[in-house]
Amino acid sequence: MSEAATTLAGARKGRPSILRRWVGQALARNLSCLVVPGPEVALAHGLDLAAADMRIAATPRDATVLLIVGELSQKLDEATAVLYAQMPRPRAILVLGGSAPSSLPQADVSADLSQTELMEAATRLQRLLAEDAFAASPDDFDSSILQAKTEYVCPMHPEVVEDEPGSCPKCGMDLVAREAGGDSDAGEHDHDHDHEHEHHGHEHDHDHEHESEEHDHHHAHHNDHGQSHEHHHDHEHHQNHKRAHDHEQHQGDDDHEHAHCHEHEDHGHQQSTAQEQSGTEYICPMHPEIRQNEPGSCPKCGMDLEPHKPEEDEGVREGVPEHDHEHHHDHSGHDHDGHDHSDHDHDSSGFMSMVEVTKDLPRSADGLAMDWLEVPFGPCFPGLPGGLKLTLTLDGDGVTEGQATSLVAMNTSSEEVAVETFIERLAAAMPLAPVSYRLLACRAIEQAAGLEPDPAVERGRAAALERERIASHLGWLAQLGRQLSFVWLTRRAAALQLETQRADREQLVALRPALQSLIARLEHTPLLKARLKGIGALPHGSQDLRGPVARASGRTEDARQADAMYRELGFEMRAESAGDAWARLRQRHVEIMTSLDLVEVAGDPELPKLRAIDNPSGTGEATVETPRGRATLRLTQERGQVVSVELDSACSQHIGLVADLVEGQELGDALVAVGSLDLSPWEVTS
């Protein structure tokens, strides 16, 4: 192995040539980065990627460099491995301020979290790519979470599962490859086993007879009124073997569909209201005559019973959704004059096709039962904060249900740490609002120690907090711009955020015209209001909203109101009332200006530092209005060691709103709604 092979793990295989050297140089001068956890974290750390000649890529497919900012949590680490695996070679890893994630190869370049380090690291990276983009024998990247077992199944006989491709021993059809493994497939597996169970009892030599026999069997139990039709049906089957074969094929596929949709059905049922739940019966999907009042498995085939609402039953058996019931009866009445049930027999006996497939599927508002698709958005999705994993169930491009989890949630069950360390740790754990949490920790510890607030110190602290609020809101604006492909906004807000972060009072005052013009332009940008107005409106009676989200819906919720220091600074709360994304945007505009006023009065911002404490034991509680809303920290310290911590943050509350906000929305609207909450997944406590 040559030396070059060891320097860039993600190199492509190839001997040096002129073209390859050019390519390497081109790659080096055209760094496109996939930022993990996300570009907003890099910005919050004060990193200006554009200044380092780096372009932010939206997907791993378009990235050369995997740029990791800060320490990653275990879950994010795994996601990063997936992203890395999906990047085309040549690819490089750049780690800033943290250890290289365990699931990835050794970082190609690592540096500290600062702009100068970043610039220097970029140069090193460029040299590396220019020289080593191609290597003699690069290693494959593999990780346990990337593994998938491929198995081969017969489309008609789901019980046939082989490790090798080939043909089905029962029907001779070519086996179809399918990937097993991964949690999303687990449900499908169970289902297949059930089928296997069912089929074991029968001999498959007489497939066709068997099929029709079984169907007749269905009939007999199922209903008594269909006798003549049953006869008719039988006839058809024997007359046309080819046809029976087709049906069987339908059935095979139907099973496949069923297996596939099983989890979605569950969703549908979860969605159903409590009233619906109360009268539920459980029936076997294969043997409708099996009915129980409680869940369990079918005594005939062992399949899991599926819940059914009794009133719904008739409709479902006819393949008609409940709410179209009347309509359907009209229809068949007109056409058939009393032959209501003919098509019913038809469906349930021979044609395991669309009606069977769709009858149990949940339907959207317009009554069409389509396949629902569970799609992950995040943890590294360009339009959402990094670390936030949003899973949306899509019905076309509409969202039927959504769920947000944080992969970087803070873990408060801490071992004993020294107070100083605790402050540093807490601040480092919240990359999007480090000052606020530093302040929070300082205050809580000081309170535990019985220290009275010192107005002189508090002034500087308040200024620092307000400065961070401005920067944080600007960061949100940049993120909004990224989400909406609003390039101008992203550029402008990001530049202002970088300037604000380290600015002193004078510099902040000097930024006022720039901020004012940004806000004025935004409020008059065509399309922006149409885009945001009415999106993400919170349901009435949403409990425990905080921060700008609360104030945008007219709540007078602000921890700063209770603060004597802020009263002295002349703080006055202003609130929007509409409670939608547009109101949140305007609320943040207002708050940027309010904070600017406060800083102007309060003086130079000073980073919160722990004052000298004389009594290192006790219990303290502090509340700070962080940029995202009120956060409360309760802690106990003993002899200078923090022993127990309890954190109540705004984002822990807000993340629960996501499910309500996205339900029934168009995909883009749902994402804007989630974005408008300005969630920081770090500030979610687990």
Added chain:
Amino acid sequence: MTPVLILALLTGAILFGVGIYGALSQTNLVMIMMGVELILAGALVNLVAFWRFLHPEVYAGQMFVLVVMTVMAVEMAVGFGVAIARFRAKGSVEMEEAGDLKG
């Protein structure tokens, strides 16, 4: 010269045959409409060939082509409308399940 006309007519005839096959053999309403579209395409080829090689001075031939194209579009609009209604009511557009459409 005649060969081109014959060639076009042959193509039209075969498209017509393929369309008939499709319309008859498919079980799904939408697929049946595909067959119908092919039948109409065959008709269009014939119409244009007749216009071009027999009566290029009679523009009613071209007008006729426009009308057939309109029929194609109209057929699709109504067909899909029916398909949507049918799917909404029954959860299927398979013709074999369309007992109430066949009567």
Added chain:
Amino acid sequence: MSATQQYLILLGLALGILGAVLSLYGLARSLGATRQEPGKDVPASAGVLSRDPVWGRYHARYYGYALLFLAFDMEMAYMYPWAVVFKEVGLVALLDMGVFLAILFLGLLYGWSQGALRRQ
């Protein structure tokens, strides 16, 4: 240049571009084959390996528009020949097309009133 020649040139242009792109692909291929690694070929979805196929029945919420569009679109077929002779024919042409469009517009209005012009 006769019409046939013009279309031949366009056909040649299309084939030429195809050839250029293919030779570009060949050039890229000469730099090395794609390494088969686990997870690489799974569609990228923001850090989650989602292996399930997504080819399912897709709910297009704009089908109301689509239905109207299918029919309304046909009007273009009549509009081009009309536009070309409009000046010569004069007022009659305007009236003819006016009636034609008015009729179509009625359909549009009907669809609108029935809620076809919205996300379903």
Added chain:
Amino acid sequence: MTVALVLLTLLVGAWLLAVIEAWLTTGRLRPVAPLLAGLSHLGRESILARKPDRLFFETAPVLLLVVAVLGAAVLPLAPDLVIADLATGALFLNAVLAYVLVSLIMAGWGPNGAYAMVGGWRFLGQLIAYSMLIVMPITATAMRAESLLNSAIVESQAGLWNIVYQPLGFVLFFIAAIALAFRSPFDLPTAPGELAGGVDAEYTGVRLAVLRLARLVMVITLSAATTVFFLGGWQGPLLPPWAWSLIKTLAVAVSMLLVGFYLPRIREADLLGWCWKLGIPLALLNILIVGLLILVVP
């Protein structure tokens, strides 16, 4: 010769656009950046998605490029500088541009990925919205020219450019053209913040390069079309005709980029609603106005 000149124009235009685009997003003016980007795409792996419809996946970028170039091929840059001045030129342009949709559906369906599929079908909705607004204003220009020949349409604007004669048509066409090229604010099928690349999401390496090139060429083609239909094509004082064509085309292309730079992405429901409830009536009104003008003003 003509073919070479037109292709050269398209390539240079695409390069200029890429430079300007990078300038807008990063604030740096680097003329070599697009070339470097192209070269680095060439050197990266092309990944094929797992269970793809390989045929669609491969066809889509090529089809998009072919469509963009064929569209440009029927637009005259100067009286004699046109690859094929078809007798049905205006209609041919429409016909070719309709295949953008086909390409995107292929790109969306091909890789069997959720983002791409949503993007592809979204674009079908987008087409249903903008399509009429492309076609109807072109018809109105053809009314004035009494011909579908693109060169005749340019010549008909000798006295007065169509942008003055039918400003409404120009505005609608310009907006619809941005939507056709699926650039911001109409980048619904690719939507970085909503679909993480959408139809582009699964393309890597040289295929991505072709796709990006095709999108840039598409902007140039549509700008050239706007020039031909509304800005008097090659006409203008002093400078030679081809220079006027180029200047106008580039101006339109840059303004298309700028519109996207200063606007957030539109909602799909708004796009459809506005195009049908406002756009189509306005486009019909435009035709009526042009018709009356032609009849009243000799």
Added chain:
Amino acid sequence: MVVQAFFVGVFGLAAIGFGVAVFRTASMVRSALALLFSQAAVGCMFLAMQAEFLGVLQIMMMATEMSIMAIFMVMFMMDPGGLGGMDMSHQKRFSIGAGAIAAATAISVALFSDWGPIVAEAPDAAMQTRELGFEMLGRSMLVFETAAITILTAMIAATAVAIPVRQPGVDTGKLDKGNGDKEQEASK
């Protein structure tokens, strides 16, 4: 003439090939796009037969119409991706027979009829479009207006059949930002 025959033949074969492919693939999008290319090949045949306006029109119209067909296929087929590879046909032998007989009949008519003298020269394309325009505003004016009525009927029929009736007042100008599921519950 030879060139014309060549292209008519080639595009004819393409049209037939794609037409057959429509029914031979399990993937519904492929099927719809195969139909699209079949229709586009028919359009190219028109071009080869010097019916330029109609050819380009056919190519344009079919692109959008067949794409819309693709989405409806995806909406309503059981397995639009064709991953299960299932056969969606019935009465195959009968259908093949019927298709073959229909084609054979049409072919024999084509071959054995006396089509009379062939006109060698077609009017040029610009001429054609103009003449078609005059035809449309003159002799065929009623046909033209009838087409409008047909389209109107189709629009009304499609809307009436396909669009679900919702409670009045639901359709505000803002297109359905509301929660669809809630409406569904309300209608129960």
